[in-house]
Each structure stands twice: as C-alpha cells, then as structure tokens.
Amino acid sequence: xxxxxxxxxxxxxxxxxxxxxxxxxxxxxxxxxxxxxxxxxxxxxxxxxxxxxxxxxxxxxxxxxxxxxxxxxxxxxxxxxxxxxxxxxxxxxxxxxxxxxxxxxxxxxxxxxxxxxxxxxxxxxxxxxxxxxxxxxxxxxxxxxxxxxxxxxxxxxxxxxxxxxxxxxxxxxxxxxxxxxxxxxxxxxxxxxxxxxxxxxxxxxxxxxxxxxxxxxxxxxxxxxxxxxxxxxxxxxxxxxxxxxxxxxxxxxxxxxxxxxxxxxxxxxxxxxxxxxxxxxxxxxxxxxxxxxxxxxxxxxxxxxxxxxxxxxxxxxxxxxxxxx
Amino acid sequence: xxxxxxxxxxxxxxxxxxxxxxxxxxxxxxxxxxxxxxxxxxxxxxxxxxxxxxxxxxxxxxxxxxxxxxxxxxxxxxxxxxxxxxxxxxxxxxxxxxxxxxxxxxxxxxxxxxxxxxxxxxxxxxxxxxxxxxxxxxxxxxxxxxxxxxxxxxxxxxxxxxxxxxxxxxxxxxxxxxxxxxxxxxxxxxxxxxxxxxxxxxxxxxxxxxxxxxxxxxxxxxxxxxxxxxxxxxxxxxxxxxxxxxxxxxxxxxxxxxxxxxxxxxxxxxxxxxxxxxxxxxxxxxxxxxxxxxxxxxxxxxxxxxxxxxx
Numbered sequence: 001x002x003x004x005x006x007x008x009x010x011x012x013x014x015x016x017x018x019x020x021x022x023x024x025x026x027x028x029x030x031x032x033x034x035x036x037x038x039x040x041x042x043x044x045x046x047x048x049x050x051x052x053x054x055x056x057x058x059x060x061x062x063x064x065x066x067x068x069x070x071x072x073x074x075x076x077x078x079x080x081x082x083x084x085x086x087x088x089x090x091x092x093x094x095x096x097x098x099x100x101x102x103x104x105x106x107x108x109x110x111x112x113x114x115x116x117x118x119x120x121x122x123x124x125x126x127x128x129x130x131x132x133x134x135x136x137x138x139x140x141x142x143x144x145x146x147x148x149x150x151x152x153x154x155x156x157x158x159x160x161x162x163x164x165x166x167x168x169x170x171x172x173x174x175x176x177x178x179x180x181x182x183x184x185x186x187x188x189x190x191x192x193x194x195x196x197x198x199x200x201x202x203x204x205x206x207x208x209x210x211x212x213x214x215x216x217x218x219x220x221x222x223x224x225x226x227x228x229x230x231x232x233x234x235x236x237x238x239x240x241x242x243x244x245x246x247x248x249x250x251x252x253x254x255x256x257x258x259x260x261x262x263x264x265x266x267x268x269x270x271x272x273x274x275x276x277x278x279x280x281x282x283x284x285x286x287x288x289x290x291x292x293x294x295x296x297x298x299x300x301x302x303x304x305x306x307x308x309x310x311x312x313x314x315x316x317x318x319x320x321x322x323x324x325x
Numbered sequence: 326x327x328x329x330x331x332x333x334x335x336x337x338x339x340x341x342x343x344x345x346x347x348x349x350x351x352x353x354x355x356x357x358x359x360x361x362x363x364x365x366x367x368x369x370x371x372x373x374x375x376x377x378x379x380x381x382x383x384x385x386x387x388x389x390x391x392x393x394x395x396x397x398x399x400x401x402x403x404x405x406x407x408x409x410x411x412x413x414x415x416x417x418x419x420x421x422x423x424x425x426x427x428x429x430x431x432x433x434x435x436x437x438x439x440x441x442x443x444x445x446x447x448x449x450x451x452x453x454x455x456x457x458x459x460x461x462x463x464x465x466x467x468x469x470x471x472x473x474x475x476x477x478x479x480x481x482x483x484x485x486x487x488x489x490x491x492x493x494x495x496x497x498x499x500x501x502x503x504x505x506x507x508x509x510x511x512x513x514x515x516x517x518x519x520x521x522x523x524x525x526x527x528x529x530x531x532x533x534x535x536x537x538x539x540x541x542x543x544x545x546x547x548x549x550x551x552x553x554x555x556x557x558x559x560x561x562x563x564x565x566x567x568x569x570x571x572x573x574x575x576x577x578x579x580x581x582x583x584x585x586x587x588x589x590x591x592x593x594x595x596x597x598x599x600x601x602x603x604x605x606x607x608x609x610x611x612x613x614x615x616x617x618x619x620x621x622x623x624x625x626x627x628x629x630x631x632x633x634x635x636x
Contacts, residue, residue, distance in 0.1 A: 194368070194393030237495050240544035241537060275586065282590045286597045293559065293604050299544045300551055300558075300608055303493055304615045311495055312400035315393040317408065318378055320385035 014044035015118075016097030020087035020164075021052045021059070025105035026207065028059045029066060035103060036071070038114040047072050049094055050105075051087040054078040089178045097170070104164040107205035116202060117167055125195035127167040128187040130160035131204040151226060158187040158199055161222075165202070169195075175313075184222070185229045192233055194313040237311060239302065243295025250288030257281050327386075328358030329432055330411030330486070334401030335377070335419040336367040342376040344421055346384065352425035358432065362387045364419075365405040368395035403494035406486075415483045416499075423481040424519040431483035431516065440488050440511035443474055443503055444481035444518035462538045466504070474503045474515065481518050485511075500538075501545045555612030559601045566601065570594030 017035065021028070032048065039046045050073060052058050060077060067073045076090050092100060099121055103114075109129055120127050133141050148159050161184040168186070176189050187197045235242040258281045265272050272278065331349060335342065346362070353360055366374045366389060377389045390404050402416055413435050417423040423444070431442045449456050459478050466477055477500050484506070492498070492505050503513060551558040573591030577584045 191394070194396075238541065238544070241540050244540040244543060245536075279586050279589045279593070282593050286593050289562070289597060290600055293601060296544060296547045296558075297604055297607060299548060300611055302495065303548050303551075304611045312396040312404055313393040314404060315391045317388065317390050318381050319388040320381065 013047050013095075013097040015039060015046045015099050015101050015121075015167075016091075016095035017046060017048045017101045017103060018088060018091035018095060019048065019050050019103050019105050020084055020091065021050055021105040022084060022087070023055075025059065026107060028062045028105060031105060031107065032066060032071070032073070034107070034111045035114060038111055039101075039118065042115060042118045044118070047074065047095070047097060049074045049076065049091045051091045052077045053082060053084075053087055054080040085178050085183055088183055092173055092178065100168045100170060100173075102164055102166045102168070107207050108163060109165050109202045110205045113165075113202035117165065117200060120198055120200060121167055123196075124198040125169040125172055126187055126190045126197045128158055128197065128199045129163050129165040129202045130158070130199055131163050132201050133204060147222070150223065157191070158185075158197070161185060161226075182225060182229055184225060188229065188233065194315070237302070239298035240292075240295040243291050243298065247288040247290075247292030247295065250284050250291060254281050254284030254288065257284065327361045327411045329360040329413045329415060329428075330409030331360060331362045331425075331428065332365065332402060332405030332409055332414060332416045333362065333419045334365045334367055334398055334405060334416075335369060335373050336395065336398075336401070337369045337371050337373060338419045339369070339372040339376050341419060341421050342373065342380060345419060346380045346387065348421065349425045349428075350384070352428060356429050356432075360386065361409070361411060363405045363409050364389045365401040366391045367397070367401040368392045399494055399499045402499050406489055406494070409486065412486050413483060414486045414489055416480055418480040420523055422521050422523060423479075424521060427481060427516070427518040428483070431481075434514045434516065435483055435485060438512065439514040440485045441503060441506045442483040442514045442516060443476070444479040445476045445515055446479050446520040447517045449520055465539065466542055474513075477501070477503060479518065498545075501541070504545065504549070551608055551612075556605050556609035558608055559605050563598050563601050563605070566594050567598040570598060 017039065036048070048071070050063050052060055052063070052075065054077065060075065063073060063075050067075060074094060076094060078086070088102065109131060113129070117127055117129060133144055144160065144162070147162065151161055166186065172190055172195055175193050176186070182189065187199065191197045231242065257277065261272060261275060261277060261281065264270050333345065349362060364377050364387065366377060374389070374391055381387050381389060388408070390408050392401070392404070405416070406414055413432055415428055415431060417425070427444065431444070434442045463475060463477055467474065482502065488506055488511055489502070492502060498505070507513060547558055570591050573587055573594060577587035577591055580587070
C-alpha cells in the first residue's frame with residue numbers, strides 16, 4: 001500500500017479559465033459549454049471565472065443561471081466599465097489555478113483548437129495563439145496584416161496581438177503586472193522577462209471570420225500601446241539613444257537649412273537678417289535640443305530610480321555546498 | 326571568505342570553458358590569496374551551461390550564475406559582480422582572448438593602493454576595422470570624459486569590490502566603469518595585458534556602432550555632472566542660450582525699425598533657456614527624492630577612509 005498525504009489546504013486547480021465579458025459576446029451558455037467540454041476532455045481540473053465589465057445589458061442572468069445549475073463558475077461583476085486589463089487583473093486575483101487560460105466571451109478560435117492549446121501547456125510559460133485568417137473577410141485580413149507589420153516595426157515578434165486566447169503559467173504574473181492595456185503584448189513582455197513563449201497557429205472560428213470588429217478609435221489606442229511597449233522593450237535601458245537620435249536629426253536638419261541660407265547670401269546676395277526661414281532654422285535647433293534634454297532627463301530618472309529593479313533575471317546559481325552546511 | 330573573485334560572462338562558449346578553467350587554475354596556481362570564479366551564463370543556446378556545470382563538479386571554487394534569457398554583457402557582469410564574494414573583483418572575457426596570467430599583476434597593483442586597474446591590449450589580435458573603430462571610440466571618450474584610458478573596450482579589469490558594487494550597471498555601462506570610478510575619486514592604474522587571437526567560436530559581443538557609443542558618452546557625461554551638482558547639469562547651456570537670446574532681441578530692437586524674424590528668434594532662444602531651467606529643477610527634484618545620488622557622491626570619501634584603515 002502506498003499512502004499519500006495531501007497537504008493542500010486550498011484545492012489547486014490545473015487550469016483557471018478567465019473570460020472577460022466585454023462589448024462583444026456570443027451566446028454565453030454555448031460558449032461556456034463548448035470550452036468546458038474541451039477542457040473536461042483533457043482530464044484536467046478546472047474552474048471558470050467570468051469577469052463582467054459593468055454594462056446593464058451584459059448577460060449576467062445567463063451566467064447566474066449556469067451557476068445555479070451547479071457549473072463551477074465564479075462571476076465577478078464591475079459596477080461600471082473598467083476595461084479589459086482591469087477584468088483580467090481581477091480574474092487573476094480570484095483564480096487559484098496553476099495555469100491561467102484567457103478566452104474571449106465569443107468564439108475567436110474553433111473549439112477544437114482549445115484542445116490543441118491545452119496539449120502545449122507544459123512546454124512553455126506562455127502559449128499564445130494566432131488566428132489562421134485564411135477564411136476571414138477581406139477587410140479583416142487586410143487590417144490584421146497591416147497591424148502585424150506595424151507590430152513588427154515596433155519590435156513585437158508575435159503575430160496577432162488581437163487574439164485574446166492565451167495560456168499563461170501563474171508565475172508570469174508575479175513579474176509582469178497587468179496594466180495599461182498592455183496585455184495584448186504579453187507574449188513579447190514575457191519573453192523580455194526571460195519566460196519561454198510558444199506561438200501556435202490555430203484555425204479561426206467560423207463565426208469570428210467575416211465580421212467587423214472594432215470602432216476606428218480603437219486603432220489609435222492600440223497604436224499608442226504598441227509604441228509604448230516597443231519603446232520600453234528597446235530603449236528602457238538607454239532612453240538617450242532614442243531621444244538623442246531624434247534630437248540630432250532635428251539639429252542636423254536645421255544646420256543643413258542654415259548652410260543653404262548662407263549659400264544663398266554669398267551667391268545671390270540675399271541678406272540673411274530679414275529672412276523668415278531663419279526662424280525655422282532656430283526653431284528646429286531649439287526643438288532638437290529640447291528633445292535631447294528630455295532624453296537626458298529620462299536617463300537621470302533611470303539612474304536615480306532604476307537601481308532597485310534588476311533588469312536581468314537569474315534562473316539559478318550552481319555551486320558546491322560544503323557538507324556541514 | 327575569499328580574496329579575489331574572477332567574473333566571466335559567457336555567451337555560447339561551450340568550446341572555451343574547459344580551456345578557460347585550465348588557464349585560470351594554471352595562472353593562479355602559485356598565487357597566494359584565495360580566489361573564486363563566477364561564471365555567468367548569459368542565456369546561451371548551446372551546451373555552455375552543461376560544460377560549466379561539469380567544471381563546478383571538478384572545482385569547488387567555481388560558481389555559475391545562469392540567466393533565464395540573454396540580457397547582454399553589462400547585465401552579465403553586473404550579476405557576476407553582485408554574486409561575487411571577494412574583496413577584489415576581476416572581470417574578463419570568456420573567449421580566452423584575455424590571459425589570466427595578467428591577473429596576479431593586477432591584484433598586486435590593487436594591493437599597492439589603486440582602486441581600479443584597467444588592461445590595455447597593446448597588441449590586439451583582431452581584425453583591422455574592429456581595432457580602428459575601437460581606437461576612434463577611445464579617443465573620443467578620452468577627450469570627452471577626461472579619463473585617459475587607452476582601451477576601455479578591454480574586459481580585463483580589476484576593482485576593489487566596494488567601488489564596483491556601488492557603480493550603476495545597466496545599458497552598456499561596463500564600458501564606462503573607468504570614467505564613473507574616476508568620478509568617485511578612485512585611483513586608476515593602467516597596465517599592458519596580453520591578448521590572444523580567438524581559438525573557437527565567433528565574437529558575440531560585437532562592437533556597437535560608433536554613433537551609439539557617442540550618444541552613450543553624452544548621456545554618461547551629463548549623468549556625471551548631474552551627480553556632482555543635481556541642479557546644475559545644464560548650466561552652461563542655460564547661460565549660453567540666454568546670452569544668445571538677449572543678443573538676438575537686442576539686435577532686433579536696435580536696428581532701424583523692429584526686425585520681426587530676429588525678435589522671434591530671440592524669444593525662441595529665451596524660451597529654450599526657460600525650458601532647460603525647468604528640466605534642471607526636475608533633476609533636482611529627482612535627486613532629492615532618492616538617496617542614491619548623494620550615496621554615489623560620498624563613495625569617494627568612503628573609499629579613501631577604507632584605504633587608511635587598511636594600512
């Protein structure tokens with residue numbers, strides 16, 4: 001006989017599924033049913049956490065009905081709208097699972113793809129999905145492609161930041177707090193922190209293909225997030241490399257323009273003093289110096305405040321330990 | 326407690342580790358003080374870590390700090406230095422281009438009262454372009470920073486541990502350690518070291534493009550003057566630009582009639598001076614929010630008292 005003692009006081013689930021219910025949702029009961037069946041099939045223990053962002057017409061009653069029917073659902077409801085990252089943050093705080101699986105409240109990838117995602121859980125700390133867009137509407141594909149190119153330009157290596165489907169090991173969130181809507185770029189951030197990231201290409205759900213997705217205003221927000229993340233990843237350590245380059249470019253422009261003006265004075269005898277273009281020369285110069293000064297202030301901020309936070313992650317230290325220790 | 330810690334950052338150096346360990350053991354065999362070796366595996370993708378672990382099995386003086394990912398040479402050095410236990414810390418490359426036989430001489434110089442000893446690869450065994458770029462960078466650095474270090478790219482350096490543990494290490498700061506330590510009033514010595522051509526593998530930590538080094542020099546230079554007097558770092562610029570602005574305004578008024586473009590230019594300059602003044606105040610604010618800056622400035626005093634008590 002082998003006796004095993006269970007010491008867990010709180011039952012630790014294998015997977016906590018966190019579903020933020022935002023503006024866009026399908027019939028929640030069928031979404032839940034589909035996801036649950038797949039996870040049950042994988043044989044892992046699970047819990048579902050629905051985080052409902054506060055809007056009166058969101059399907060809370062359906063969820064409550066499911067909960068009364070004995071499904072393992074937890075519902076968190078916000079009093080007013082706080083946005084996606086707040087939903088995820090709250091969901092993570094409530095969850096107990098070893099792995100966190102983020103799913104949208106609508107079908108973004110096919111149900112079968114969930115099983116595939118679950119198969120890769122143990123290979124990496126973050127498993128990110130990208131949608132196979134072959135079946136998508138023309139406009140959506142074009143937009144997805146454009147966004148991807150922009151993301152590449154900003155330094156993001158992972159495609160399809162708009163795809164919410166991700167499986168993340170709990171330890172990742174000890175180091176990367178979810179904030180400012182940067183969760184779209186979680187795979188990239190995780191990689192910068194030294195976690196192992198795997199990207200899977202999964203078939204897109206039929207109902208996700210072909211429908212318009214966002215309002216135009218969203219694009220601008222996402223672009224700003226993208227820039228912020230790209231900047232952080234590349235120039236966090238050396239902000240002056242960025243600002244200094246931009247400032248130097250501006251100063252060089254101004255000097256080139258000045259040379260042109262001087263040339264005109266010498267050759268065509270146009271007096272320098274009453275040329276409005278001279279103002280532009282000085283303006284560019286002033287702008288260049290200002291941008292560079294911002295970079296220097298950023299350096300000073302990092303110098304004075306950055307010491308507490310180490311910018312590298314030690315995995316382990318190997319050494320001899322003396323026998324009496 | 327050990328006397329000397331040797332910190333070696335490694336990135337994809339599986340062929341070199343065994344040789345490196347032999348070279349160090351050989352060079353320090355007749356060396357009196359006790360030593361330890363801290364190998365830092367900077368997220369290598371080959372068998373570097375496995376080989377290094379084998380070395381640890383054989384030699385209890387060796388330790389490995391393994392990074393989770395690749396964070397670059399400065400980070401690797403910083404981690405090694407933080408984990409070193411010796412009173413004197415020696416850094417060197419893991420590619421066998423530096424020779425551990427130089428270490429005893431460097432340690433002696435430190436015992437003789439220097440705080441930092443920098444190697445100078447007089448006969449460099451690298452490609453011509455590499456050497457040329459590096460020479461240019463060194464010239465510029467010596468001129469701008471006021472530290473006459475002939476070869477700041479040489480990794481073989483020895484420091485008093487109290488000094489190096491107080492210096493900021495991020496970005497590519499390791500290049501500027503001599504300049505930074507001069508600020509703290511450290512006594513710097515320079516010796517010629519041997520340099521060997523590469524035996525295995527390719528150069529990993531490439532020389533960055535020269536404009537990046539120049540940008541770094543500007544920022545370090547400003548940081549240095551910031552640490553000395555937090556509010557005064559843009560003072561030369563502020564004075565110069567204010568004068569320029571006043572001159573422009575004067576010229577605009579004194580001419581026949583009001584010269585509008587000139588006036589606009591004058592006002593622009595004056596506004597820039599105001600902005601810089603604002604930044605200076607922000608600098609002062611940041612300095613008074615953290616104790617770091619004054620710590621750094623008092624490092625020099627700490628060093629000199631250490632030496633007095635040591636004697």
